Amino acid sequence: MSVVDDMAFWIFALTAIVSGWRVFCTDSMVRASFLLLASFIAVGLIMLLLGAPYLGIATIFMMGVEMMVMALFMVMYMMNPAGLNPMVMVHQHRFSIGAGIAAFVGLAAVMLVTDFADNPVASDARVVTDLGKELLGDSMLIFETAGVTLLATMVASVILSSRSGRFGPADEGSVPPPLEPGGQPAGRLPEEGGGHGHHHH
Amino acid sequence: MLERLAARAPVPVFVAMGRDRAPAVERLLRNADIDVTATPRHASILLVAGRVRDSDQAYLDRLHDQLPHPRATFWWGDEQGDDVDEARRAASSDDPVVALRVLYRNLISGAHASETHRLADEPPAPWRGKGDHGQGGEGMMGGVPYGRMMPMPPTPDIRDGLTLDVYTTQIGPFMPYWPAGLVLEVTFQGDVIQSAEVVNPTYPPRDVDRVPFDHLLHETTALAQIERARAAHHLVCIARLLSLVGLPTLSRRAQILAARVRANETIAIAPLRKAAARSGLKAALAPGLGRIDDRLARELGGPVQRAAGHAIDHRSDNPTYTRLDFTPVMQTQSDCRARLAQWFDEAEQALALVSAAPDAMIDHGALIEAPWAHRAPPIDYRVTELLPGLEWSEALLVLNSFDSAALCRMAPLEAP
Amino acid sequence: MTPIVLTMTWVAFLLGMAWYIAVLDGLWAAAREGRQPRAPLANPLYRCATILRQQSNLTEAPDLLNWRLAPALYAGLAGTGVALVPFSSASVLADLEVGIVWWGAVEALTVVVVFLHGWSANSQLGLIGAYRYVAIGLPVMLISMFVLIAAALPAESLAVPKIIESQHELWNVIRQPLGLPLFLLLGLSLSFRGPFNYADSADLADGTASEISGAARLVWEFARLAMLVATAAMAATVFLGGYLGPVLPGPLWLLLKTAVVLVLLVALSHLFARISPSRMLTLIWIVLMPLAFIDLVWAGLVAL
Numbered sequence: 051m052s053v054v055d056d057m058a059f060w061i062f063a064l065t066a067i068v069s070g071w072r073v074f075c076t077d078s079m080v081r082a083s084f085l086l087l088a089s090f091i092a093v094g095l096i097m098l099l100l101g102a103p104y105l106g107i108a109t110i111f112m113m114g115v116e117m118m119v120m121a122l123f124m125v126m127y128m129m130n131p132a133g134l135n136p137m138v139m140v141h142q143h144r145f146s147i148g149a150g151i152a153a154f155v156g157l158a159a160v161m162l163v164t165d166f167a168d169n170p171v172a173s174d175a176r177v178v179t180d181l182g183k184e185l186l187g188d189s190m191l192i193f194e195t196a197g198v199t200l201l202a203t204m205v206a207s208v209i210l211s212s213r214s215g216r217f218g219p220a221d222e223g224s225v226p227p228p229l230e231p232g233g234q235p236a237g238r239l240p241e242e243g244g245g246h247g248h249h250h251h
Numbered sequence: 252m253l254e255r256l257a258a259r260a261p262v263p264v265f266v267a268m269g270r271d272r273a274p275a276v277e278r279l280l281r282n283a284d285i286d287v288t289a290t291p292r293h294a295s296i297l298l299v300a301g302r303v304r305d306s307d308q309a310y311l312d313r314l315h316d317q318l319p320h321p322r323a324t325f326w327w328g329d330e331q332g333d334d335v336d337e338a339r340r341a342a343s344s345d346d347p348v349v350a351l352r353v354l355y356r357n358l359i360s361g362a363h364a365s366e367t368h369r370l371a372d373e374p375p376a377p378w379r380g381k382g383d384h385g386q387g388g389e390g391m392m393g394g395v396p397y398g399r400m401m402p403m404p405p406t407p408d409i410r411d412g413l414t415l416d417v418y419t420t421q422i423g424p425f426m427p428y429w430p431a432g433l434v435l436e437v438t439f440q441g442d443v444i445q446s447a448e449v450v451n452p453t454y455p456p457r458d459v460d461r462v463p464f465d466h467l468l469h470e471t472t473a474l475a476q477i478e479r480a481r482a483a484h485h486l487v488c489i490a491r492l493l494s495l496v497g498l499p500t501l502s503r504r505a506q507i508l509a510a511r512v513r514a515n516e517t518i519a520i521a522p523l524r525k526a527a528a529r530s531g532l533k534a535a536l537a538p539g540l541g542r543i544d545d546r547l548a549r550e551l552g553g554p555v556q557r558a559a560g561h562a563i564d565h566r567s568d569n570p571t572y573t574r575l576d577f578t579p580v581m582q583t584q585s586d587c588r589a590r591l592a593q594w595f596d597e598a599e600q601a602l603a604l605v606s607a608a609p610d611a612m613i614d615h616g617a618l619i620e621a622p623w624a625h626r627a628p629p630i631d632y633r634v635t636e637l638l639p640g641l642e643w644s645e646a647l648l649v650l651n652s653f654d655s656a657a658l659c660r661m662a663p664l665e666a667p
Numbered sequence: 668m669t670p671i672v673l674t675m676t677w678v679a680f681l682l683g684m685a686w687y688i689a690v691l692d693g694l695w696a697a698a699r700e701g702r703q704p705r706a707p708l709a710n711p712l713y714r715c716a717t718i719l720r721q722q723s724n725l726t727e728a729p730d731l732l733n734w735r736l737a738p739a740l741y742a743g744l745a746g747t748g749v750a751l752v753p754f755s756s757a758s759v760l761a762d763l764e765v766g767i768v769w770w771g772a773v774e775a776l777t778v779v780v781v782f783l784h785g786w787s788a789n790s791q792l793g794l795i796g797a798y799r800y801v802a803i804g805l806p807v808m809l810i811s812m813f814v815l816i817a818a819a820l821p822a823e824s825l826a827v828p829k830i831i832e833s834q835h836e837l838w839n840v841i842r843q844p845l846g847l848p849l850f851l852l853l854g855l856s857l858s859f860r861g862p863f864n865y866a867d868s869a870d871l872a873d874g875t876a877s878e879i880s881g882a883a884r885l886v887w888e889f890a891r892l893a894m895l896v897a898t899a900a901m902a903a904t905v906f907l908g909g910y911l912g913p914v915l916p917g918p919l920w921l922l923l924k925t926a927v928v929l930v931l932l933v934a935l936s937h938l939f940a941r942i943s944p945s946r947m948l949t950l951i952w953i954v955l956m957p958l959a960f961i962d963l964v965w966a967g968l969v970a971l
Contacts, residue, residue: 107768114775178764256716283705290877319880320722420791442795497941500699535940647870
């Protein structure tokens with residue numbers, strides 16, 4: 051490892067830890083999400099340094115989308131207009147402190163007792179190709195089964211939970227929510243081919 | 252160097268539309284030397300066009316303080332500006348472009364000092380937060396940042412038990428694409444308008460295209476003049492909608508056409524209409540968007556009424572027009588699309604009338620249909636009923652699918 | 668090219684092409700309005716000077732860090748996008764084995780940065796623009812990833828130079844006719860122009876940019892142009908064979924192809940009206956997404 055690589059590693063590592071810590075100190079859901087994103091990006095860059103380009107960049111890519119969606123959903127379901135009001139980002143203090151300490155001790159113990167492999171990969175190894183072969187070769191059945199099962203679970207749980215949701219019975223197609231409880235659906239009704247739901251009578 | 256380059260750029264101007272100045276301001280929109288900005292943050296000159304209500308002075312001051320330095324205010328109109336120097340005002344009959352350019356050049360060279368804040372630079376309400384992060388409320392709840400109430404609905408939503416929040420804000424009176432003078436207190440759910448309340452009414456429109464119609468009251472007037480004014484009025488309305496759906500170049504083209512019609516040039520509207528149709532204007536105005544009921548359409552009158560399928564037009568009873576086989580054009584759907592099509596149809600018909608009878612005269616005092624909504628005072632005011640349920644961009648489309656006279660009649664009028 | 672020459676080419680490419688778009692915009696508008704263009708070549712520079720002459724401003728209680736960073740990050744993302752594009756077979760600034768994935772990260776982070784820009788100003792119209800942009804920007808990004816993966820299939824590699832090499836016989840634009848049109852929509856979406864301008868549109872008084880002035884605004888406006896340059900260069904590379912071409916040297920071919928794609932993008936951004944966000948979402952999920960799937964399946968079958 052060159053000096054530049056070393057420096058980059060320490061900068062990224064520090065960024066990952068500091069921004070991860072700040073997630074719990076900030077007063078806004080949006081800021082918390084994107085601080086977490088900053089932490090993940092730093093980790094992704096460390097993976098790049100470690101010679102795992104696909105995994106590193108895919109982490110950045112996936113986390114970018116994921117944190118964006120997470121911020122959006124948190125704001126959507128939190129009683130805080132547009133995520134603009136300051137708020138406390140931590141709760142259940144005693145339990146979380148306990149859980150944090152337990153996790154830290156556990157992980158540190160794993161780190162100390164594990165005998166990490168010291169088996170550098172040749173610099174000209176085609177890691178991305180190998181990873182692809184691994185993912186879509188021998189292990190394909192496992193990965194694909196797990197992936198499809200997860201996806202099916204997510205879709206099914208959304209369908210089941212939204213059967214009587216805000217947007218009307220799920221099996222009758224999506225209907226925008228009314229503006230007042232029990233009122234007419236507001237906004238655009240899809241099944242009318244773009245017609246508008248708000249009429250005067 | 253920077254100053255010299257900047258001085259040659261189009262002058263960035265934000266227009267605070269007062270009374271009476273709307274059509275004159277549209278003239279600025281098509282001038283390549285003037286850059287009419289969408290927000291005061293991008294402008295160097297605040298152009299106050301026409302008279303501003305006393306109650307709107309506070310809004311104007313807030314607007315002024317949002318302009319970045321160097322900045323200046325320019326008054327365009329007759330009533331105002333007695334106490335301001337010559338460099339910063341123009342009479343309503345003057346074209347202010349040259350004056351604006353000179354003022355701008357002096358502003359960036361430093362010859363004209365930048366204006367200071369009119370209001371104290373402090374939050375409108377003092378901080379009243381409490382709790383770990385000043386959030387004010389309990390636990391994870393938001394609270395009252397900056398002393399403003401947490402805009403929570405009073406009861407949990409019965410639909411799914413979630414208390415989703417609403418957001419209330421005042422919009423107007425100098426917002427672009429917004430009826431001049433109108434201040435609404437709008438409650439949003441996301442970007443859907445949940446309710447709206449009128450805080451301040453619109454300014455009564457006084458249109459440059461009204462001149463020939465006023466003229467007709469006491470003098471015999473050429474049909475060509477009347478119909479050109481009608482075409483110009485409609486083209487300006489069309490231009491606003493075009494700009495809102497993201498077609499600024501076509502919008503300018505409509506503005507230029509309007510100016511040429513007023514200058515007695517011969518123009519064709521069909522190419523503009525075709526270009527607009529090819530741009531997917533129909534897709535941008537969803538069918539049924541902004542549909543109004545029959546009673547409101549009748550109350551408003553004018554093109555709005557004809558777009559609702561009522562062929563009521565005073566020109567049908569006028570001998571000059573009947574000799575030309577005039578029959579009123581109309582649409583049936585009474586939505587934004589229909590009103591836009593009505594403007595296009597009526598503008599084209601007006602120009603056809605001009606070319607069919609370029610020399611025809613109309614006797615003074617004859618009852619001629621005006622290009623805008625003109626009926627007797629409405630029974631109730633409906634602008635606040637029009638908006639709830641609309642997404643913000645749709646709300647603006649609906650508002651701009653009415654001529655300013657119609658909009659004025661949908662909100663309570665201010666005392667003259 | 669040596670690294671220094673390469674870096675200078677990269678900077679010149681970004682700045683020059685951004686200026687080229689501004690000129691094209693001016694010419695196009697003038698032609699469509701039927702008037703003489705106003706100093707077409709110099710007007711963009713005048714406007715830069717105007718914006719730069721204005722003072723930066725503050726809103727009430729903004730998230731200052733994110734607000735100031737967002738324009739710079741946006742420009743930076745555009746820059747890294749262009750860095751992926753090889754100027755010739757031996758000269759590419761960021762020679763990544765997984766260039767296409769990196770481009771995907773650029774797209775994803777762009778959505779984040781635009782959202783942050785609108786959110787952090789603490790102003791309602793910018794906020795609406797920010798949320799609206801996320802809703803539109805994310806699915807468009809998915810579409811572009813599908814067509815990019817399809818383009819990577821014949822090359823059997825995620826590296827951009829390999830994708831170019833795979834187009835020696837046949838450009839991807841012919842091999843996968845759906846790819847380029849769908850990718851062009853991404854260009855409009857990433858720089859929110861014309862029919863895809865949901866972030867900084869007229870009805871929102873310039874949306875996420877409605878509260879900025881001065882240097883921050885200059886960077887923001889430049890970044891929008893630079894992002895369009897990045898997408899155009901990427902489109903020219905992935906679908907039109909990049910630097911490949913007879914007689915002329917490679918970099919010139921890339922320049923020419925990018926310029927042509929930019930003409931297309933500018934035309935698209937002026938030619939079409941913007942439909943309401945909810946209708947656009949329907950269009951994206953019901954029409955464009957299946958088209959992207961078809962493109963991917965098509966590419967897969969051809970590769971087999």
